[in-house]
Amino acid sequence: MADESVTLYAWINGKRVDADEYMERENPADPQKIVAYVPKTTTGQAKEAIEAARAAFPAWKEVSVEERIERMERAIQTLKDRTPELAETLAEEHGKPVYDAEGEMAVSIMWMEYACQTVKETIADQVDEGEGGKTIVRQEPVGVVSAISPWNYPIALSTIKIAPAILTGNTVVSKPSPFAPHAVSLVVEMIAGEFPDGVLNLVHGEAEVGVELTSNEHVDKIAFTGGTETAKKIMKSAADTIKDMTLELGGNDAAVVLPDFDVNDERAMRRMVISNFLTAGQICMIAKRIYVPRTLYNEFVEKYQEAANKWVKIGSPFDEQVTTGPLNNKQQLDFVKNLVDNAAEKGADVIPLGHIVDNELFEQGHFLQPTLVLGADQQDDIVKEEQFGPTVPIVPYDTVDEAVKMANDSIYGLTSSVWGEENHAIEVAARIEAGTTMVNTAAVQGLDVRYPFGGVKQSGIGREYGKEGLLGYVTPHVINVPKMRDLPYIPE
Numbered sequence: 223m224a225d226e227s228v229t230l231y232a233w234i235n236g237k238r239v240d241a242d243e244y245m246e247r248e249n250p251a252d253p254q255k256i257v258a259y260v261p262k263t264t265t266g267q268a269k270e271a272i273e274a275a276r277a278a279f280p281a282w283k284e285v286s287v288e289e290r291i292e293r294m295e296r297a298i299q300t301l302k303d304r305t306p307e308l309a310e311t312l313a314e315e316h317g318k319p320v321y322d323a324e325g326e327m328a329v330s331i332m333w334m335e336y337a338c339q340t341v342k343e344t345i346a347d348q349v350d351e352g353e354g355g356k357t358i359v360r361q362e363p364v365g366v367v368s369a370i371s372p373w374n375y376p377i378a379l380s381t382i383k384i385a386p387a388i389l390t391g392n393t394v395v396s397k398p399s400p401f402a403p404h405a406v407s408l409v410v411e412m413i414a415g416e417f418p419d420g421v422l423n424l425v426h427g428e429a430e431v432g433v434e435l436t437s438n439e440h441v442d443k444i445a446f447t448g449g450t451e452t453a454k455k456i457m458k459s460a461a462d463t464i465k466d467m468t469l470e471l472g473g474n475d476a477a478v479v480l481p482d483f484d485v486n487d488e489r490a491m492r493r494m495v496i497s498n499f500l501t502a503g504q505i506c507m508i509a510k511r512i513y514v515p516r517t518l519y520n521e522f523v524e525k526y527q528e529a530a531n532k533w534v535k536i537g538s539p540f541d542e543q544v545t546t547g548p549l550n551n552k553q554q555l556d557f558v559k560n561l562v563d564n565a566a567e568k569g570a571d572v573i574p575l576g577h578i579v580d581n582e583l584f585e586q587g588h589f590l591q592p593t594l595v596l597g598a599d600q601q602d603d604i605v606k607e608e609q610f611g612p613t614v615p616i617v618p619y620d621t622v623d624e625a626v627k628m629a630n631d632s633i634y635g636l637t638s639s640v641w642g643e644e645n646h647a648i649e650v651a652a653r654i655e656a657g658t659t660m661v662n663t664a665a666v667q668g669l670d671v672r673y674p675f676g677g678v679k680q681s682g683i684g685r686e687y688g689k690e691g692l693l694g695y696v697t698p699h700v701i702n703v704p705k706m707r708d709l710p711y712i713p714e
């Protein structure tokens with residue numbers, strides 16, 4: 223664990239760049255402690271980072287894919303070697319327990335390895351030759367990529383963009399969130415060290431820098447993960463220069479429990495609980511509302527509470543028995559607390575879950591005890607909004623059609639899950655509007671980096687992970703050599 227705060231810096235064209243002003247990043251379990259001073263990168267410095275990426279692009283795109291892979295594999299090895307240290311740094315600044323931070327490192331590495339293994343085949347030229355002539359489809363890198371990430375999975379959601387962008391021949395300016403900037407800065411610098419200057423740059427800051435990264439004429443693509451409201455601003459910033467973009471946004475993922483779900487299946491109940499409270503519920507793809515048949519409701523609630531009380535232990539991210547740490551920041555804590563308090567005021571039953579391991583720490587940090595909310599309606603904010611915190615409403619339904627309708631009644635469509643007899647669940651899953659629907663599991667437990675991930679409706683545009691996650695950074699260039707160059711129907 224880092225025992226003193228560190229001063230972070232931008233990394234532009236292979237060099238450290240300090241700032242004139244800094245923001246404080248506190249330890250969410252003990253907010254009196256500052257873990258990092260985060261530079262306020264100026265828009266001028268952001269422009270320099272974009273120019274460095276622009277300047278590095280022509281040479282980088284000509285480097286062979288084999289060399290790009292070799293360099294990335296060296297970076298992956300460093301991340302593997304330094305995982306324990308990086309996970310501790312992440313746990314301290316973020317609030318997620320060390321096991322969870324290690325999990326984030328593992329997912330990041332898994333994806334980077336998959337990207338290395340598949341990039342060559344995915345972006346290979348497609349050559350068609352026949353009687354009609356010859357056509358070559360080349361996959362060209364798009365150019366300079368602004369990679370903007372949120373605080374909840376800072377390393378995974380930065381490397382999900384950086385690795386495919388660089389492997390396919392682009393150059394990158396990465397901007398993490400000031401709410402979890404330290405571990406990801408170390409990761410970016412470790413990766414950048416394996417590539418020529420300017421290929422990967424790092425800036426810090428908030429909306430002002432974000433606007434530069436999304437409006438600058440020398441940026442070709444925006445890869446953004448964050449809130450839907452921020453994405454709307456980004457689309458406006460990017461409009462004048464028509465930028466390519468991949469947007470991974472908010473979600474309000476439904477878990478539909480079918481009448482044939484076995485409430486006595488303890489492992490399934492445990493997976494359901496984990497899918498609600500991992501990372502204190504601050505995951506885009508976590509189950510945020512549960513629909514249960516009215517006939518199963520009482521039994522389900524009882525078994526759910528049993529499983530949650532067994533699994534959820536709230537306390538220090540560095541305590542090995544702890545499953546659930548503090549929320550990442552005070553704003554998020556207040557937002558979730560308000561949603562829960564308002565639901566209670568409107569008459570919902572709010573049932574605390576799990577055990578608080580250390581009461582003193584709980585009082586001093588940004589902690590919120592996980593809760594189950596019963597008696598809220600589809601139209602109540604606790605059901606309608608993305609809570610992004612440790613609370614989940616359970617809503618009863620009468621027919622499966624009604625459950626599907628309620629699941630789809632959302633501006634979002636990121637992930638979702640269906641729980642019950644497998645074939646029945648697959649059938650119902652196909653009716654849900656989402657980028658991913660998992661059967662008998664949910665959230666990161668059902669994530670597979672080999673397949674495309676992303677949202678429908680206001681949960682996003684484009685896909686990350688899978689081959690699609692690489693193809694998002696290239697654009698086809700068709701070279702056409704038809705044998706019959708003069709078309710017969712065009713008059714001489």
Ligand code: NAD
Pocket residue numbers: 370371372373374375379397398399400427428429430431432433436447448449450452453455456469470471472473505506507608610636677681682
């Ligand atoms: P956020 O939108 O507040 O911030 C995300 C990033 O955008 C940060 O780096 C922030 O500094 C930057 N930013 C802020 N204003 C900007 C602007 N005007 N222009 C450009 N960049 C700007 O999101 P957050 O609070 O950090 O993260 C939580 C949100 O992210 C939730 O809605 C969650 O669902 C979503 N999320 C989605 C996915 C996904 O894969 N779909 C994954 C994780 C999180």
